[in-house]
Amino acid sequence: MKALIQRVNSASVTVDSKVIGKIEKGILVFLGVSKNDTSKDADFLANKIAELRIFESGDKPMDLSVQDIKGNLLIVSQFTLYGSTKKGRRPDFGEAALPETANELYEYFVKECRKKVQKVETGKFGAMMDVSLINDGPVTFMIES
Numbered sequence: 001m002k003a004l005i006q007r008v009n010s011a012s013v014t015v016d017s018k019v020i021g022k023i024e025k026g027i028l029v030f031l032g033v034s035k036n037d038t039s040k041d042a043d044f045l046a047n048k049i050a051e052l053r054i055f056e057s058g059d060k061p062m063d064l065s066v067q068d069i070k071g072n073l074l075i076v077s078q079f080t081l082y083g084s085t086k087k088g089r090r091p092d093f094g095e096a097a098l099p100e101t102a103n104e105l106y107e108y109f110v111k112e113c114r115k116k117v118q119k120v121e122t123g124k125f126g127a128m129m130d131v132s133l134i135n136d137g138p139v140t141f142m143i144e145s
Helices: 039-051 099-116
Strands: 002-015 018-023 026-032 055-057 060-064 072-077 119-122 130-144
Touching: 002 039, 002 072, 018 072, 018 119, 026 039, 026 099, 039 099, 039 130, 072 099, 099 119
Parallel strands: 026 072, 072 119
Antiparallel strands: 002 018, 002 026, 002 130, 055 060
8 A cells, every 4th residue: 555645734636626625734645555455554554644743843844743733634546656657658557456445445544544633534536536735845755554
């Protein structure tokens, strides 16, 4: 399981011209699920993201977690994180989980995040989404289980 996370001042996701998820200060999470992932991978990432110290505290630039600042999460499914571009010019998605499995683990991950973070919003699994954000920093990390 991979999560590309960005520290944001705000972020939103729109489907069919309707905003379906919106947060203020927090973390935008793009979540990719591989065919070998389990709930243990989701647990690891949910804990890591909730507790990762990437927000500033006074003169310390990376001292507080999203939990500490009572920030928000916006979680967006992103199977393209498992797109390999090693060969040819077209990405290969052979490592990505099938949609049914990926959706199940995505929903599980969201549920676990809601236990840890005050406000969690989501995109719509499998939908074509427009994601807008104001990146804070910019601060971006790739986390893998």
